[in-house]
Each structure stands twice: as structure tokens, then as C-alpha cells.
Amino acid sequence: MANLVLRELLREYEQKRxxxxxxxxxxxxxxxxxxxxxxxxxxxxNNYAISLSKLILENNKEETKKLKKEFETLKIEKEELLKKLKLSPDFFIPDYECKLCNDTGYVLDENNKSVLCNCIKQKLFNIKYNSSNIGDLNKENFSTFDFSLYSTEINKDKFKANISPKTNIENIKKIAEHFIENFDDPEEKNLLFTGNTGLGKTFLSNCIANELLKIDKTVLYQSASSMLDSIIDYKFGKDDLSENIYDNILTVDLLIIDDLGTENINSIKFAELFNIINTRLLNQNNHITKTIISTNLSMENLFKNYDERIVSRLVGYYNICRFFGDDIRFIKKMN
Ligand SMILES: [Zn+2]
Structure with missing residues (x-):
């Protein structure tokens, strides 16, 4: 199935080109x-390269020198002409959608090996995994984030905090923006969103995904339970559809693991989860990988339910953002 989708996409790319x-x-x-x-x-x-190689073959140094000089003069002449016509040099590049791969779908990696460009990788993720999970990225972005849905009430007993839900969400937004701006900084921590449902955790994850997609990062969304199930199936040879998914989970630029804590946990899953979190922390594969985990569990319950090695990674390498307040989905319905 994966190959079929890729083939279809490559045909589309050919058409685009x-x-x-x-x-x-x-x-x-x-x-x-x-x-x-x-x-x-x-x-x-356009004929310069051919003429030049001919002269070099003939070992005609005199003419070669003359040709090179003529080439430089022509280049300047062209630049001046373009300036006069008010045309940018970009005019002479076809208007490809992706400037990285010129809509071929492939780029060369650091070893000069041809690999899939991020643009087509992301399209594959969206078709295969994200479409059913990730929200409408055009609607869910920072400009549509409505802070007025969060209460300005400071209520220590109810929210167990010294600040209002609104101040809290504004702080979290700043952390999210910092995360995006410093995505490629190895020191920048990952994000852990905790708190009840209906407080904007998924919405904020989607806002971040949206911003990163704009700068050509790849984003893969996985719910914790289905991700761990498909990895286990894959490892036990039950599911050959997930051939690449395991690789992608480890190497995608941003992995969003949603709803941690809803899966049936056991020691095999702990080991897999730890491996994912740890591999991505170590930024193996020679590029920066970051992770956003969201959970309805409180930190206390995370400590209770999860292996100490996992929790210590979260505490050490994740910015923990606690969402609190009244269910904003409920407030929205009231209006
Ligand atoms: Zn591309």
C-alpha cells in the first residue's frame, strides 16, 4: 500500500513539474x-559550457581565457538588462512548489544519496497516518487560538495554582513559541502537556505542527495506544503495513504522541516507549528530533503508572506544561 501511495504522489509531482x-x-x-x-x-x-569544454579539450588557452572573459561580460550585461526591465533573477526559475526538490520529490542527503524530500514525506504521513488524527491545520493555528475562553479567576483550591487559567495558557503559548523558534537547538527541551481533556492540549499541538510544517519540518501524529500497538504487531510480524512507520516514529522531525496513559500498559510497551523517547532525545540519525507528549494524567499518576526510567526522561528533558481551567469545549457550546 505504501508504495502505491508513493507512486501516485510521484505521478502528481511529475504533473506539477x-x-x-x-x-x-x-x-x-x-x-x-x-x-x-x-x-x-x-x-x-547556454552555449558557454559546450564551447568551453571544446576549447579545453583543444588546449586552446588563449581562446579559453577570451571566452571566460566574454562569459563574465555577458553575465553582467544580462544583470543590467534585467535590472532595467525590473525583473528579478527568480524570473528564470520555473515556479516549483517546493524549492528544495523542485517538485521532483527527491533531494541528495549528506552522503550524496537520493532520498525523499520532506515535502513528499509529509504528504505520505498525512495520507497514511495524520489525516484521521491531526485537526484541520488551516483552522487550528496561533491566530485562531482564543485566549478569552480561559478564565481570569485565580482559585488556588480549584486549580491548585497561584495564577489564573488565562495567565497559565498565555505562559504555555510563550513556551510553545520558544519551542518553535529554537526547534533546531539541541538544548531546547521537548514538551509535555498534562491536564484534563477540553483544555486545548491537542489544539496547541496542532498549532505547533502547523508552524513547523511551514518551515519544511516533518510532523507525525500518533496516539500512544495505537502507536504502541502497531509497533508491537510489527515486531511480532503481525503487521507488515507498518514497515516504515517504526523508522518514521524514530526519525521524524516532530513526533506528537497524544493521549499517553490511555493505552493498556505492560512491560513490552514500556520498553518500546522508553526506546522511542530515548532514541529521539539522543538525536540519533544526525538530525534534531523533538517530541510533544500529551496526557490526561497528572504528574503524580505518571509517576505511579510508568517506569521510573521513562518518567525521569520526561522530567529531565521535557518542559512540563500543566493545562488547567474549565473545559473550553463546554464554554464554546454555551456561546
Ligand atoms: Zn520537496
Whole structure:
């Protein structure tokens, strides 16, 4: 199934490239028609490499030097002409959607190996895993985050805090923004969202996902219970569909683990969960990976229910954000 989806996506990419190239040719020929002098310069520039290699083969140093000089002059001439026509050098690049892979779907990694570009990886994640989980990213972003839904009441008995739910959520938003801005800093901590349902944990996770997608990071959303179940199935050979999912869980830029604490826990799952958290903390695979975990459990219950090794990683390497207040889904319905 995975290959089928990828093949389908690559066909779409080919189509996208075809259209971008065609539009580009059309745009260029219209420009050449109005400015034939530009076409002349371009054709000379395009022939430069061939002429140069010929002269080098002939070992004609004199002519080579002359040609190189002519090339530089032509380049300057073109720049000046473009300036006069008020055209940016970007005009001569087809309008590809992804500037990293030029809509080919592939880029070269540090070992010069061709690998899937983040843009197509993310599309695969969205089709295969995120679509049923992640909310509407266009609607769930920081600009639609409604702080007025949180009470300004300070109630120590009810909320067990010295600040109001509104001040608290504003603080958490600042932590989230810091997390996004410093995503590539290995010192920047991961995020642990605790608190009851209906207080905006998932919404905020989606806001963060949305911002990171804008800067070409890959985001994978997994609910704790289904993630651990499919890993166990995969390890016991029951599920061959999850061939890549395990790899992706370990290597995706941002992994969102939702609803930790709702899974049936046992020692095998503890070991898997620890491995995921720890591998991602160590930023193996030569790139920064960060994780957001959300849970309805309080810190006390996390300590009670989870292996000490897991909890100590959370306490040491995660910014713990406690959501409190009245259920905002309930307030929304009232209005
Ligand atoms: Zn791309």
C-alpha cells in the first residue's frame, strides 16, 4: 500500500513539474519576443559550457581565457538588462512548489544519496497516518487560538495554582513559541502537556505542527495506544503495513504522541516507549528530533503508572506544561 501511495504522489509531482516547466517556457518566450536582445544573451550563455569544454579539450588557452572573459561580460550585461526591465533573477526559475526538490520529490542527503524530500514525506504521513488524527491545520493555528475562553479567576483550591487559567495558557503559548523558534537547538527541551481533556492540549499541538510544517519540518501524529500497538504487531510480524512507520516514529522531525496513559500498559510497551523517547532525545540519525507528549494524567499518576526510567526522561528533558481551567469545549457550546 505504501508504495502505491508513493507512486501516485510521484505521478502528481511529475504533473506539477510539467505544468511549472510549461508555464515557464511560455513566460520566457513572451519575454524574448519583447526583448530579443535578451534571448541572444541567453543563448550565448547556454552555449558557454559546450564551447568551453571544446576549447579545453583543444588546449586552446588563449581562446579559453577570451571566452571566460566574454562569459563574465555577458553575465553582467544580462544583470543590467534585467535590472532595467525590473525583473528579478527568480524570473528564470520555473515556479516549483517546493524549492528544495523542485517538485521532483527527491533531494541528495549528506552522503550524496537520493532520498525523499520532506515535502513528499509529509504528504505520505498525512495520507497514511495524520489525516484521521491531526485537526484541520488551516483552522487550528496561533491566530485562531482564543485566549478569552480561559478564565481570569485565580482559585488556588480549584486549580491548585497561584495564577489564573488565562495567565497559565498565555505562559504555555510563550513556551510553545520558544519551542518553535529554537526547534533546531539541541538544548531546547521537548514538551509535555498534562491536564484534563477540553483544555486545548491537542489544539496547541496542532498549532505547533502547523508552524513547523511551514518551515519544511516533518510532523507525525500518533496516539500512544495505537502507536504502541502497531509497533508491537510489527515486531511480532503481525503487521507488515507498518514497515516504515517504526523508522518514521524514530526519525521524524516532530513526533506528537497524544493521549499517553490511555493505552493498556505492560512491560513490552514500556520498553518500546522508553526506546522511542530515548532514541529521539539522543538525536540519533544526525538530525534534531523533538517530541510533544500529551496526557490526561497528572504528574503524580505518571509517576505511579510508568517506569521510573521513562518518567525521569520526561522530567529531565521535557518542559512540563500543566493545562488547567474549565473545559473550553463546554464554554464554546454555551456561546
Ligand atoms: Zn520537496
Amino acid at each position: 510539467f505544468i511549472a516547466n510549461k508555464n515557464f517556457e511560455y513566460k520566457k518566450s513572451a519575454l524574448y519576443k519583447d526583448h530579443p536582445e535578451l534571448e541572444e544573451i541567453d543563448s550565448k550563455l
